């Protein structure tokens with residue numbers, strides 16, 4: 001049933017957009033933020049605490065004015081937070097004693113980056129210090145990223161970060177499943193900053209490179225050089241932060257790097273395949289810091305966005321992709337944008353090699369094998385790996401004889417997922433997970449189904465509220 005509180009939402013949205021301007025409105029009041037009227041209150045539904053604090057700090061008077069003009073009476077502004085992953089009171093939350101209020105330690109967006117002892121003004125414009133694997137090809141740009149309902153906010157936040165260099169919010173954490181464009185967005189930030197702030201020292205690396213560099217610096221007693229490389233950045237961009245999971249010493253080093261940068265007004269941008277609260281074995285101190293700025297999720301694109309991405313990628317290569325071909329590829333390859341791109345490349349290569357017309361028949365012929373294999377792409381070992389990593393279990397734990405709940409529950413979940421995603425028979429699944437018989441798999445499947453139906457049931461994993469959330473996390477890491 002439609003919630004009557006939101007009957008005035010279109011008018012409220014128009015009135016707020018009118019006051020704050022289209023671009024701010026798109027960033028702070030886009031998908032995920034609701035506006036409604038409940039008695040004497042203008043209710044603002046926000047995705048997390050960060051949004052609440054930001055909107056409360058910057059836009060309450062605009063909201064009040066918009067509320068009065070639409071409702072014809074004065075309304076107070078109330079907030080409703082939707083994101084259950086946000087820290088509760090007393091859990092992981094930014095510690096006020098750790099520094100001055102955020103705005104005091106950030107630069108004005110309008111100002112160029114001030115020179116500092118480490119970045120003298122007369123130094124030639126430094127290049128982006130970037131991941132080795134990506135050297136040699138141009139950085140991807142933000143304006144090449146095709147937004148959809150599940151990625152518009154992430155794109156807007158990246159654009160805001162590139163323009164304001166952390167003066168708006170700091171850090172920015174982008175999280176989402178495999179191949180959904182996290183690296184593209186990070187590169188886009190680096191690319192835009194290197195154009196618009198040519199004096200800025202941008203350090204753009206993966207967490208793996210940070211870790212290896214740190215270990216090497218410890219081995220070779222060159223920690224000072226390592227630290228100065230990272231701590232003198234004006235903008236630090238770190239990809240795949242989940243790689244730091246369970247690496248205590250590197251996490252500590254990263255935390256000190258983070259503190260040094262943020263306290264001197266440098267911007268920090270991070271990407272991870274999980275929400276920072278769900279990265280296994282991340283210290284509370286570091287998690288707190290990652291949650292202290294803006295955390296945005298990148299969702300898998302919907303069919304319309306998949307089609308738009310395909311058309312844009314083809315257009316960038318000078319090809320007009322027929323609607324039927326875009327639709328066919330978008331319909332059959334859904335797991336990630338990387339997969340979509342691969343399929344497009346394959347179709348375009350077929351067209352050019354055979355000299356045939358780029359049409360639906362050619363797309364079907366060139367993708368026949370890819371699509372057949374995609375349907376069977378999830379293997380039992382993928383399920384095992386995803387479950388063990390989500391539950392932080394040893395790689396062979398699910399095959400063991402253990403009867404402890406910490407293992408039996410994840411094992412049941414793995415069996416359930418195996419039925420859902422692999423098409424393997426009950427007997428095959430039972431055999432794979434430690435030589436169990438098919439009736440064990442059947443009862444595991446039933447059990448998990450009953451957990452899922454019981455919404456009140458506590459999840460099996462700290463940090464998740466329901467079983468459905470746990471399942472979604474495992475499926476995310478499977479890339480399904």
Ligand SMILES: Nc1ncnc2c1ncn2[C@@H]1O[C@H](COP(=O)(O)OP(=O)(O)OP(=O)(O)O)[C@@H](O)[C@H]1O
Nearest residue numbers: 144145146177178179180181182183184309337338
């Ligand atoms: N919305 C989008 N518009 C245009 N291109 C996109 C979009 N999303 C992803 N891509 C493209 O998909 C490919 C994979 O993206 P990317 O490498 O950024 O994903 P990722 O999330 O970092 O993956 P991983 O988790 O494996 O690190 C890239 O070529 C990127 O340009």
